[in-house]
Amino acid sequence: MTDARGTPEVKDAKRRSGTEVARLLLAVTAGGLLTAFAVLNTGEVKVNWIFGTFSTPLIIVILVCVGLGLAVGLAGGWRGKGSRQRHATKK
Numbered sequence: 001m002t003d004a005r006g007t008p009e010v011k012d013a014k015r016r017s018g019t020e021v022a023r024l025l026l027a028v029t030a031g032g033l034l035t036a037f038a039v040l041n042t043g044e045v046k047v048n049w050i051f052g053t054f055s056t057p058l059i060i061v062i063l064v065c066v067g068l069g070l071a072v073g074l075a076g077g078w079r080g081k082g083s084r085q086r087h088a089t090k091k
Contacts, residue, residue: 016024041058 038059041062043058044055045058045061047054047056047061
């Protein structure tokens, strides 16, 4: 099929908006940087964990610390949010 100008119609063609392209580029860049960060931090380090001392890749230590930080931050955020909601309903 062709349109009025004689150009072929493409059904179900989806064009990406500028915002989608920018987000995709940002995601690919962030993924590349995270991958490079992980590859550069594979050296073994000696860590004194609660249950003993182990030689562990540095990236594992970093990921454990980030995970613990996220857990503590989310737990604190949930507690504060509920507290604010209770105070708002009392007024």
